Amino acid sequence: MAYTLREKALPRHHARHPSLPYQITFAVVALGLLGLALFCTFTYWAMLRVDANAAAREKTLISRAIDERIDTVRREQQKVTVGDDVFYLTMLGDTAWMTENIGAWMYSSYGHEQGYVLDDRNTVIYAMRQGETVSPARFDEVSGRILPLVRRVRQLASEDAAAGNLGLGDVMTIDGRPSIVTVKPIVPGVDPETSVPGDAFLHVAVKHVDNAFFASLGERYLVANVRFRPRETMLDGQNAVPIAGRSAWHLGYVAWDRERPGLQLIQEAAPGLATALLVVATLVALLLQRIRRAAAQVHESENRAHHLAYHDALTGLPNRSLLRSHLERSLNTWSDADPVLALHYIDLDRFKNVNDTLGHPAGDELIRAVARRLCAIVGENDMVARLGGDEFAIVQVRVTGRADVERLADAVMRSMTQPFDLLGNQVFVGASAGIAIASETASERADLSRKADIALYEAKGAGKGQYCVFYPELDDAVHEKQAIERDLRVALTDDRGLHLVYQPIYALDKQTILGAEALVRWDHPVRGLLSPALFVPVAEERGLIQQLGSWVLREACETVKTLDLPWVAVNVSAIQFRDPTFTRQVLDLLHELDLDPTRLQLEITEGLLLDLTDEVREALAALRLAGIKIALDDFGTGYSSLQYLHRCVVDKIKIDRSFVQRLRHSREGDAIVRAILDLAHGLDLTVTAEGVETVEQHKALTEFGCSELQGFLLSKPLEVRTLQAKIIISQPANRYVPSSEPAQYREIA
Incomplete structure (x- = not known):
């Protein structure tokens, strides 16, 4: 039977075992006796240790006294x-x-x-x-x-x-x-x-x-009855130190009456300890009666606590722990001859928007509604579980093949596209799903879960409202990313293989170099030259983008300082901008290099504007106040470009190459570029056209009033030496002249 909101995934315990109070009594008494035995054992052990330490101290004193006596005789001999x-x-x-x-x-x-x-x-x-x-x-x-x-x-x-x-x-x-x-x-x-x-x-x-000497030792070191005993008269167990010369000749023993401080302490403390034990026993007896009365209440709450430990409190569905154990049991009893077993991981697509717009109560109601729909879709032997947040899982069993798995996935996708009524509001969310089939991909729980998670990641990357069934090539892609991540970490640590090239940005005359965009390249020791499109997404996904971005920013600033170049543009990831220390890092770098902030431009993408928090807006404002220009890269590719442009102050927009490629091919293409330029001019923004590759495109952009051009028609990305040569032969007006005014970043707190 399917695990619904009202059903329990684990069997209930019996209400109350009739012998439980007696079991508790037995346990308490046994623990008390055990504690008493441990106490007596420890006390006896402590007594032996104290006595042994006293004996060791006495032996050390006697041995030291003999050595001191030899030194005394030598000092006496010194006189003659x-x-x-x-x-x-x-x-x-x-x-x-x-x-x-x-x-x-x-x-x-x-x-x-x-x-x-x-x-x-x-x-x-x-x-x-x-x-x-x-x-x-x-x-x-x-x-x-x-x-x-x-x-x-x-x-x-x-x-x-x-x-x-x-x-x-x-x-x-x-x-x-x-x-x-x-x-x-x-x-x-x-x-x-x-x-x-x-x-x-x-x-x-x-x-x-003689014995008079040994007696004097005893008086000096407070050791009782110190005496010499020949070897033949020495008995086992007596406290003694052997006397032997340098030739190891055994002369006899120095014996004394052993002190027993541990035993004396036990003898003196015995009456008090006995009284304390009696008091403790009385208190335990009184507490035992109260414990027995509370035993029934504890046992009655056990089932409820056990249920909460394995079920989600919001939906009543099995949680991650119960899903793991259920999947483990199912796979342990599953064989190739059995029907297919599949694991579905489901993630809601726009859950965060619901929480942000309607509040958390609406989000909780949405989670409960999704749980009810999933329980209504699955078979009676399947399990629906909530993993946390907006993540769910389905363990699908007793299906005959891949078609049944895809049929359930289609049903889930259709169900999630239907509107939800939440507190009087109609909401559309959708979902993405990743599926791993045991008979095809894995037979162990951890491996099956990992592959379902990989498939879910692939489905979400492909777009909203889709599912993906794991296939072996996905594993290869994950291993490929892991290899790139590992090698990239080494490259960033050793500072080898990574380098920057610079694509000049020209004025309309195609001669004057206005600036350049820094582009990272990776000369892999095995794979050769790798495109940023391959390793930059991996860096963003695996938490390396901040380290890579910092390296690119420093490298570009150090390079522009050595060139007669007005400015250099550096692409900045949204992840970097969300770091609260990013602005401080940029300003500190400029201060360290003594570089005019006007010689640095930062290029951001529209993805950053989709989640424009107050912190990001303040960071952009602080950077612009310092003199750094902000450029909006790939303008026009996001659906929200015009909506968010007026909310964020930028200095420049870069028309995406996809729009430039359409110039002179259709009236619509020309109209879009003209509209973008008119909008930018109206907002007093500089415009750079990317991907200029033909003379016709250049003429059109000149006609429309575009001020900056970038593309293969003008120049490919260049190494530093080649760029410097181009700058030298460009028009004299291109030469950078440092400002006589102090850099503004020095005044930014």
Whole structure:
């Protein structure tokens, strides 16, 4: 059955499911439990994260404390390794001096348990343990651990004396106890780098690390019960930092009692959280009762909301969403053996005029009337949908061939040509239609819609009140436009291929060049020279005309500034004129180039006058006030030329070549041109005759009093150099003399 204004396109839902309140209750309770579970999970996760962050902070503090302790021992060692006395007396091997000033002093001042002085061959010349001087042979007990560090210091000193003087420190096991061992070169105090770094005497300091040291770390960094634990006594899960030297030798662990701020926070907040959860549960129970009462109302409105989501509010017809899903289902179940399926796109021809003249209520009534007529025409299995605005669609199914599709299209066209009674007014609109047939052009919804849209565009371009059935060549035309658009964008970006030629406009003597019209040409890298009739419409359709027009305007103004040419005329699209910034762009360009506005003429078409808004009229007035002349191109080809001429102030009209071609062929042709000239003279307008190709036409135009001539009889469009040559050999009166008066565009705001 056809989708009419009163019928629903989707099945109704049942009025109310009896178990819906219980379903809502179950859903709310389930969501509440889920929320509680998520809350508990998040709280537990947050607790673990806080505790983990605290543990990481403690580990960082302990590790940093050990590193700082090594640096401290090195700074303490600095006291006995830098100075002239220590340098020269150790070089002399003064054991008594080293006993008093190195061994005993480092033990008593800083608690270094062991100290050794090594000569340039790593031979021990002094040894100290627990503040007492001992035999150098005692170094053999620890040399296996210390000598690798000694060699690294000498290597570092050989590579960089300044860096080697800093020495190195490490942790290792000395006498079965974890110890800090540092090695520093003994250098003079005046200029430490004067010594030979690799041969320097070295001082080795050993300081055991005991639990008292670790306890002091805990007090300093507020970490509880810091202690050393051997590897064998360490248990999994304890909070600890391993102690390992540069040789990766694992000495043991620094352990401490772990702080648990996250757990403490949860324990303290638990009573408050429990109370809050109880309050929330009570509120949810109260709200649940209200929700259950509202459930019936919500469910009753569901059908209406669902209907509005898939239907047009004004007509009740299926909307674009429902059309898309219906077409998708129809195509999914359609096969080559089935009857033809066709998609019709319909667009009203003069809907905007109805809205503008009779108002929007009349426009709404027109849309409803069109919907009723379409529903009355289609078959019972077809769908009529409104896509929006004045656009409709028909999905035609179960037809046996192309003839049935065209029969429906003819019926739609006839129906739309019949008058509509709108609020006491009789209105004629008409329609255009594009049709895509699934069995011939497409089997997917998107492709079928695209091709119906292409056919509609073709029908509207061919004139009012027509329909077009898609054929493959239309797709080729679309691809051709896409290719031209793509290449034109590249040409405009790279500024290659596009150039201007100039067709001179002559006085009646056929010698004096009064000006020239700038004409754009495109030397395509593959297609060769393209006519503007091919790419300018594409530029207008695909949104490139403003960019192309700006390029043409700048190019023409820059060229005329270099020529002895009174003025240059540039064609301007109606789309450019409707841009509110167009006037400002033109005046800014003239100001930038310091070009007299009287040397620029802008040519507009009658299409701009058909929709003469206040903004366009103000733009024309501002340009003329600045000194730019406005010419009406192709005059006489539009049905409204005389009607709108008096409403728009222009300086010139250009007689279309179709009228010039009729001169001397019939009295009617001569009469039309004479009438146009008489009208122009009466309105004090300059007239240019286009397309002058024969001597007879020139004589007639001279006789009728036409002041400007343009055409192949006089000159074809010329390159800049050729035009300049023609200007030079033309009459001297043609030479352009700049005005001494200031350009008016400077005063235009």
